[in-house]
Amino acid sequence: MRYLKVIAQDPSGSGQPDSLHFRFYEGEQLLREATALERQRLKALGATYSKCAWYNTGESEERHLRIFSLNPSVDGTPESVRLHFHEGPTIIYKAAVHDLDNDGAFEVILSGDVDNDGYANRTDRNRVRALVREFLTVGW
Numbered sequence: 001m002r003y004l005k006v007i008a009q010d011p012s013g014s015g016q017p018d019s020l021h022f023r024f025y026e027g028e029q030l031l032r033e034a035t036a037l038e039r040q041r042l043k044a045l046g047a048t049y050s051k052c053a054w055y056n057t058g059e060s061e062e063r064h065l066r067i068f069s070l071n072p073s074v075d076g077t078p079e080s081v082r083l084h085f086h087e088g089p090t091i092i093y094k095a096a097v098h099d100l101d102n103d104g105a106f107e108v109i110l111s112g113d114v115d116n117d118g119y120a121n122r123t124d125r126n127r128v129r130a131l132v133r134e135f136l137t138v139g140w
């Protein structure tokens with residue numbers, strides 16, 4: 001399974017993540033880091049992810065997001081995009097969107113409290129929608 005791994009770090013201990021890594025994986029194997037052009041395209045995703053408060057203090061890489069699309073009909077538009085928020089190998093929480101009629105728009109957004117503010121609400125669903133939209137701009 002191919003996925004994009006996003007890692008946010010707060011090496012300065014400022015309480016805000018200020019270092020982001022974008023890496024493409026196949027299973028447990030690192031394929032490559034995002035190129036400069038991809039980093040540019042992923043800038044908005046990084047900003048949205050930083051609001052999810054799922055980052056590492058120092059330079060740890062334990063906490064991260066794995067995001068991937070599923071397109072069983074192989075028609076160019078994904079049927080689902082899934083987001084797994086990890087602590088090391090363990091999935092701590094998840095979100096997903098589904099395109100039920102395969103028209104390229106996601107009717108179903110499944111999301112809990114992705115930004116860890118204690119409330120599962122429309123803001124979380126908007127963050128999931130934004131993360132998915134921004135992820136799909138790199139065409140992975």
Ligand SMILES: [Ca+2]
Pocket residue numbers: 099100101102103104105106107
């Ligand atoms: Ca649809």
Ligand SMILES: [Ca+2]
Pocket residue numbers: 112113114115116117118119120121123124
């Ligand atoms: Ca929330």
